[in-house]
Amino acid sequence: MSLTVVGSIAFDSVRTPFGERDRMLGGAAVHFALAASFFTEVRPVGPVGGDFGPDEFAVLESRGIATNDIEVIEGGQSFFWRGRYEYDLNVAHTEDTQLGVFGDFEPKLSDAAKAADVVFLANIQPDLQRQVRGQCSEARFSALDSMNLWIETTRDSLLAAISDVDCVIINDAEIRQLTGESNLARGARTIMSHGPRAVVAKQGEYGAALFTENSFFALPGYPLEDVRDPTGAGDSFAGGFLGYIDSHPGATDDACLRRAMGYGTVLASFNVEEFGTERVTRLTREEIEGRFEELVSMTRFDPIPVPSE
Amino acid sequence: MSLTVVGSIAFDSVRTPFGERDRMLGGAAVHFALAASFFTEVRPVGPVGGDFGPDEFAVLESRGIATNDIEVIEGGQSFFWRGRYEYDLNVAHTEDTQLGVFGDFEPKLSDAAKAADVVFLANIQPDLQRQVRGQCSEARFSALDSMNLWIETTRDSLLAAISDVDCVIINDAEIRQLTGESNLARGARTIMSHGPRAVVAKQGEYGAALFTENSFFALPGYPLEDVRDPTGAGDSFAGGFLGYIDSHPGATDDACLRRAMGYGTVLASFNVEEFGTERVTRLTREEIEGRFEELVSMTRFDPIPVPSE
Numbered sequence: 001m002s003l004t005v006v007g008s009i010a011f012d013s014v015r016t017p018f019g020e021r022d023r024m025l026g027g028a029a030v031h032f033a034l035a036a037s038f039f040t041e042v043r044p045v046g047p048v049g050g051d052f053g054p055d056e057f058a059v060l061e062s063r064g065i066a067t068n069d070i071e072v073i074e075g076g077q078s079f080f081w082r083g084r085y086e087y088d089l090n091v092a093h094t095e096d097t098q099l100g101v102f103g104d105f106e107p108k109l110s111d112a113a114k115a116a117d118v119v120f121l122a123n124i125q126p127d128l129q130r131q132v133r134g135q136c137s138e139a140r141f142s143a144l145d146s147m148n149l150w151i152e153t154t155r156d157s158l159l160a161a162i163s164d165v166d167c168v169i170i171n172d173a174e175i176r177q178l179t180g181e182s183n184l185a186r187g188a189r190t191i192m193s194h195g196p197r198a199v200v201a202k203q204g205e206y207g208a209a210l211f212t213e214n215s216f217f218a219l220p221g222y223p224l225e226d227v228r229d230p231t232g233a234g235d236s237f238a239g240g241f242l243g244y245i246d247s248h249p250g251a252t253d254d255a256c257l258r259r260a261m262g263y264g265t266v267l268a269s270f271n272v273e274e275f276g277t278e279r280v281t282r283l284t285r286e287e288i289e290g291r292f293e294e295l296v297s298m299t300r301f302d303p304i305p306v307p308s309e
Numbered sequence: 310m311s312l313t314v315v316g317s318i319a320f321d322s323v324r325t326p327f328g329e330r331d332r333m334l335g336g337a338a339v340h341f342a343l344a345a346s347f348f349t350e351v352r353p354v355g356p357v358g359g360d361f362g363p364d365e366f367a368v369l370e371s372r373g374i375a376t377n378d379i380e381v382i383e384g385g386q387s388f389f390w391r392g393r394y395e396y397d398l399n400v401a402h403t404e405d406t407q408l409g410v411f412g413d414f415e416p417k418l419s420d421a422a423k424a425a426d427v428v429f430l431a432n433i434q435p436d437l438q439r440q441v442r443g444q445c446s447e448a449r450f451s452a453l454d455s456m457n458l459w460i461e462t463t464r465d466s467l468l469a470a471i472s473d474v475d476c477v478i479i480n481d482a483e484i485r486q487l488t489g490e491s492n493l494a495r496g497a498r499t500i501m502s503h504g505p506r507a508v509v510a511k512q513g514e515y516g517a518a519l520f521t522e523n524s525f526f527a528l529p530g531y532p533l534e535d536v537r538d539p540t541g542a543g544d545s546f547a548g549g550f551l552g553y554i555d556s557h558p559g560a561t562d563d564a565c566l567r568r569a570m571g572y573g574t575v576l577a578s579f580n581v582e583e584f585g586t587e588r589v590t591r592l593t594r595e596e597i598e599g600r601f602e603e604l605v606s607m608t609r610f611d612p613i614p615v616p617s618e
Contacts, residue, residue, distance in 0.1 A: 017491075087491045088491060089491065182326075182396045182397060182398065183533075183534055183535070183536065184514070184532070185532045185533065185534045186534050189534075203515060205493070206512060206515040206516075207515075207527070207529075209529060209532075211532075215607075216532045216607050217607055217608070217610070218516070218529030218532075218607065218608065219608075219610075220516075220518060220527030220528075220529075223493070223494045223518075223520075223525045223527075224492075224494065225492055225494045225495050225498075226492075227492065255610070255611070258609075258610035259610055259611070259612065261610070262610055262612075292612060293612060296610065296611070296612055298524075298525050298526055298527065299526070299527065299528075299608050299609075299610075300567075300608075300609070301526070301528075301564070301567035301568055301570070301571055301605065301608075302564070302568070302605070303568065303571075303601060303602060303605055
């Protein structure tokens with residue numbers, strides 16, 4: 001059991017209708033790793049600048065996350081993102097992105113990171129995703145995320161990266177953009193024709209859907225009356241999803257993937273309740289299991305015999 | 310067991326990327342009644358013009374629908390709607406609406422219609438909804454739909470109509486608009502504070518969510534690779550939902566409402582597979598049950614003990 005994730009390790013400045021925070025610990029690999037840390041040993045890979053200090057490492061290490069594949073570039077600046085959300089929390093408006101040390105990133109994985117059983121390639125340039133995937137040659141399950149930028153600018157590389165993974169986890173709008181199919185089921189099937197055997201369509205507040213060759217499964221978002229900061233929801237989902245999969249060696253059948261969808265949904269729901277990593281860093285496994293059970297009951301309905309027509 | 314619905318009985322001209330049809334039988338009460346007809350005796354109330362002839366009546370009667378509360382205004386024109394859908398089938402663009410005889414509609418219900426056990430007030434002017442609701446004084450369960458127009462122009466009347474029903478079935482964007490709450494769970498709670506004990510949020514391709522005082526339930530849309538005409542999906546949903554409820558006298562507990570959500574989802578999915586009423590008029594109860602069972606399996610996941618952290 002071990003899970004390697006490559007992606008941004010960052011500082012985020014976020015403003016929502018419910019408050020704001022400056023230079024919080026953030027980034028896809030951070031949100032992913034924190035979520036996955038409740039299930040397995042997780043190892044984020046990526047560069048940070050000298051501004052990433054003991055306090056940031058301490059947050060990760062307090063959750064048992066292996067940090068020795070985080071490369072500190074002294075004199076460099078960590079990836080930085082500034083964004084805001086309007087009243088409609090479904091749409092992030094980016095105000096500033098500074099790649100910093102991420103601009104020259106060349107993934108060099110430790111032997112431990114290369115030996116991962118499960119790999120997640122968070123949303124970074126697809127050629128970097130392929131390099132990391134290639135180094136983790138023994139992984140039994142791999143997944144990637146992406147975004148509109150790479151679909152538009154590096155489509156062929158992205159398709160090559162997709163052909164190397166078992167599962168694609170992206171927003172449903174990105175499925176449509178990538179495949180040119182307005183119908184989501186057709187779009188998912190098109191992606192699977194490139195190699196992956198599973199596609200997870202992230203649907204924001206509506207939840208997520210799982211497409212496999214012979215099965216469809218969908219979960220609503222966990223209903224929350226207070227969502228304060230959606231940043232990192234998708235990566236928290238992926239962390240819960242792949243963390244659970246890694247914790248069940250050998251099993252990636254539909255039943256396992258569906259439970260993984262449940263844990264992804266639960267981790268995403270906790271993530272958005274507060275800003276940045278605030279909520280997940282004091283989360284407990286008991287809280288996760290409690291919300292998972294709730295989610296089971298919120299989606300359960302049973303047929304009974306009905307009067308004939 | 311009997312179900313009265315008031316709403317438009319209309320002709321629709323529809324264009325989608327997959328074809329077009331001119332002056333099809335349509336309207337909220339028609340789509341609702343056809344869907345509900347698989348479960349119970351249903352009685353649409355509303356006016357039509359002299360252009361509504363034997364062919365149109367025959368479609369309804371072939372499904373056992375009681376048509377004697379459809380009032381024919383000779384010399385008048387039936388309600389007419391012309392719309393188109395772009396590649397994104399989620400958004401209807403209205404090109405023409407002609408109220409015709411609906412402009413002077415004053416609901417006069419037969420004794421049979423008044424004696425309904427279940428009532429659906431489809432999307433019409435809220436004062437008309439209240440008149441019909443008042444005439445069906447013995448209904449054990451009532452529900453209404455509405456739209457942005459009435460929220461903007463007759464808000465107080467709409468709130469009064471809402472306070473008279475057990476269940477509100479509207480789009481999630483309308484919940485937000487009506488309540489001023491961007492958060493759907495809060496918006497649903499606000500609606501329930503006006504009287505209804507259940508709120509169904511229709512979410513287009515994402516399915517539908519059910520809010521009751523102490524419970525949340527959600528179902529995805531049934532995944533279809535071919536959606537040809539979304540017109541009437543919401544009313545078909547309501548027809549399956551309330552038709553099932555009417556077929557279970559006495560039961561409107563959460564378990565019943567959840568199954569009703571399932572039947573609503575199934576009827577909506579068949580409705581959109583072809584234009585207008587084409588698919589539902591040759592649907593069978595066996596097909597409905599088959600898709601219902603599929604929907605149960607598409608949403609089922611089971612917790613198993615997981616390794617501790």
